[in-house]
Amino acid sequence: MDKTINQKAWFLVLPVFLVVAFSAVLPLMTVVNYSMQDTFGNNQFFWNGVGWFKELLDPSTDLGGRFLASLGRNLFFSLVILAIEVPLGIVVALSMPRQGWTVAACLVTLALPLLIPWNVVGTIWQIFGRPDIGLLGYTLNAMGLDYNYVANAVDAWVTVIVMDVWHWTSLVALLCYAGLKSIPEAYYQAAQIDGASRWAVFKAIQLPKMNRVLLIAVLLRFMDSFMIYTEPFVVTGGGPGNSTTFVSIELVKIALGQFDLGKAAALSLVYNLIILIVCWIFYTVMTNAGVERKAQTAKKPAAEPKPAGALQPAPALKPKEGVA
Amino acid sequence: MHSIPGRRLIMGLFLIFLMLPIYWLVNMSFKTNGEIVSTMTLWPHTPTLQHYKRIFTDESWYSGYINSLEYVVLNTIISISVALPAAYAFSRYRFLGDKHLFFWLLSNRMAPAAVYALPFFNLYSAIGLFDTPWAVALAHCIFNVPLAVWILEGFVSGVPREIDETAFLDGYSFPRFFVRILVPLIASGIGVAAFFCFMFSWVELLLARTLTSVQAKPIAAIMTRTVSAAGMDWGLLAAAGVLTIIPGALVIWFVRNYIARGFALGRV
Numbered sequence: 001m002d003k004t005i006n007q008k009a010w011f012l013v014l015p016v017f018l019v020v021a022f023s024a025v026l027p028l029m030t031v032v033n034y035s036m037q038d039t040f041g042n043n044q045f046f047w048n049g050v051g052w053f054k055e056l057l058d059p060s061t062d063l064g065g066r067f068l069a070s071l072g073r074n075l076f077f078s079l080v081i082l083a084i085e086v087p088l089g090i091v092v093a094l095s096m097p098r099q100g101w102t103v104a105a106c107l108v109t110l111a112l113p114l115l116i117p118w119n120v121v122g123t124i125w126q127i128f129g130r131p132d133i134g135l136l137g138y139t140l141n142a143m144g145l146d147y148n149y150v151a152n153a154v155d156a157w158v159t160v161i162v163m164d165v166w167h168w169t170s171l172v173a174l175l176c177y178a179g180l181k182s183i184p185e186a187y188y189q190a191a192q193i194d195g196a197s198r199w200a201v202f203k204a205i206q207l208p209k210m211n212r213v214l215l216i217a218v219l220l221r222f223m224d225s226f227m228i229y230t231e232p233f234v235v236t237g238g239g240p241g242n243s244t245t246f247v248s249i250e251l252v253k254i255a256l257g258q259f260d261l262g263k264a265a266a267l268s269l270v271y272n273l274i275i276l277i278v279c280w281i282f283y284t285v286m287t288n289a290g291v292e293r294k295a296q297t298a299k300k301p302a303a304e305p306k307p308a309g310a311l312q313p314a315p316a317l318k319p320k321e322g323v324a
Numbered sequence: 325m326h327s328i329p330g331r332r333l334i335m336g337l338f339l340i341f342l343m344l345p346i347y348w349l350v351n352m353s354f355k356t357n358g359e360i361v362s363t364m365t366l367w368p369h370t371p372t373l374q375h376y377k378r379i380f381t382d383e384s385w386y387s388g389y390i391n392s393l394e395y396v397v398l399n400t401i402i403s404i405s406v407a408l409p410a411a412y413a414f415s416r417y418r419f420l421g422d423k424h425l426f427f428w429l430l431s432n433r434m435a436p437a438a439v440y441a442l443p444f445f446n447l448y449s450a451i452g453l454f455d456t457p458w459a460v461a462l463a464h465c466i467f468n469v470p471l472a473v474w475i476l477e478g479f480v481s482g483v484p485r486e487i488d489e490t491a492f493l494d495g496y497s498f499p500r501f502f503v504r505i506l507v508p509l510i511a512s513g514i515g516v517a518a519f520f521c522f523m524f525s526w527v528e529l530l531l532a533r534t535l536t537s538v539q540a541k542p543i544a545a546i547m548t549r550t551v552s553a554a555g556m557d558w559g560l561l562a563a564a565g566v567l568t569i570i571p572g573a574l575v576i577w578f579v580r581n582y583i584a585r586g587f588a589l590g591r592v
Contacts, residue, residue, distance in 0.1 A: 003418045012413035013425065015406040016469055023466040024432050027443030092338050095331035107580050108573075109339050112346070115572025117527045117544045120565045127352065128345040133558065135348045138364055166342065198328065227436035230529050248438040255442045256534070268439040279434045283427050 034265035052266035063263050070250040078225040081164050089172025096177050110170040122234025125163040153243035156236045160244055175217040179210035219282040353562035360558045375563035388543035398461035400521040403468040411476030429470040441534045448535055459535040468521040479513025519579045
């Protein structure tokens with residue numbers, strides 16, 4: 001679709017610009033301001049230049065050590081989450097019923113965890129995993145496994161990961177399902193006539209069609225898991241020790257717990273910068289994919305013979321059916 | 325052909341996995357605290373409604389639900405009304421800095437709430453909105469407005485340009501075209517965008533908790549009060565949790581046919 005150039009369109013965008021600028025630019029300026037200063041309370045501030053940033057990136061200091069450790073934990077967490085949720089989401093999407101009331105029932109049930117307030121998600125798993133009153137913790141302990149997410153770091157990690165899988169796999173599944181739904185029936189018929197195996201259908205038809213939505217899913221999941229705060233905070237409080245303290249938890253501890261505004265602001269900026277870079281990659285890939293798709297549709301008449309060739313046996317079958 | 329072997333089993337197992345923790349929460353909300361702590365029962369042996377009764381009769385509890393709904397609805401209205409014209413502009417026109425603006429919006433959707441918690445606290449205290457639903461509603465705009473623009477842009481792009489042109493030829497002014505023709509055409513898109521604004525504002529807690537203290541405290545923050553000197557009031561906590569799931573479950577039913585498309589941000 002070719003868009004017309006019209007500078008007056010800015011008037012339409014202005015309300016959005018103002019609303020978001022009010023909540024984004026002003027606070028960000030505050031953060032930049034704080035990040036260069038130190039405070040000893042009483043609203044007295046001292047110029048500190050780039051001191052906090054230096055400390056932040058130096059693992060030998062207290063602040064740097066804490067930041068880099070939580071960053072490492074957070075990256076590991078995000079990778080584990082992606083490695084589980086993406087394949088599982090695809091499998092679930094492929095398992096969706098094809099029609100009837102079960103489709104709606106499955107969709108609603110799948111979406112349910114996404115609509116639970118995040119701290120309630122934490123509460124649900126906090127209760128569910130407790131060895132004394134929770135079904136999961138009680139069952140595991142009854143089976144002879146010594147499971148206690150409050151005391152054992154590995155158990156805490158497993159709980160937080162399973163919780164996230166429970167909470168967000170549905171998002172990946174719903175996105176993939178939306179991608180699968182957009183595949184025309186003719187593709188499957190062609191594949192059937194060609195005698196393609198199920199695996200071949202998945203690899204040649206379903207996976208390429210899901211590419212775009214999978215990209216959205218991976219990046220949304222990466223960024224949201226990178227900012228995760230409420231759920232692990234409610235379940236483990238970042239413990240035992242610091243074993244499940246992710247970057248957001250560390251940040252809130254420094255900012256609202258210790259009121260170390262300078263340190264917190266510097267951390268915020270670096271944190272935001274990381275997210276911004278990932279976001280930029282996401283945006284570039286997305287827009288490029290859009291351009292590619294446009295180019296493909298533009299070229300379609302030229303490329304037509306190929307799919308038509310694959311589909312050709314279908315009309316040829318028609319007379320045969322008539323005879324039978 | 326396009327489904328995999330054992331799909332019923334896989335789907336069944338996954339749905340059970342999703343429902344088990346919720347079942348346990350619901351189960352617990354109907355038990356007495358004595359039963360919760362002393363025995364392991366798969367269903368309430370002495371079912372009670374005492375926890376629900378407490379929430380519905382104690383003002384400090386039910387006001388939390390009202391506060392939450394208040395800022396969620398406010399936020400949804402603000403987000404959709406500012407996002408609609410912008411979505412149209414992004415979909416139809418090219419203008420100076422459009423791509424950068426779009427990216428900037430998107431980057432705000434991705435910004436960690438923890439970064440903004442403290443500056444928001446300062447900002448809204450300074451302008452006297454602290455502890456009102458407006459503070460939370462405006463704060464939540466930072467991620468909901470970009471999301472709404474994004475979803476609506478996808479839906480507006482689905483409306484053929486010829487419709488705009490015909491309307492303008494017929495002498496429709498821009499505002500009249502917008503309200504009379506475009507909005508009805510993308511009604512389902514507006515529904516989906518509103519649903520997502522509702523959802524993300526409803527589930528967010530960090531900002532909502534930071535920006536309120538007494539008057540506008542959301543239910544999710546009130547839930548932390550169940551820890552008392554006498555120990556945890558597990559039954560009450562579970563009942564409050566169950567009640568926070570219900571609004572989500574209700575709205576989801578209305579958008580069930582569009583939900584997949586909405587999650588793909590209107591871009592499948």
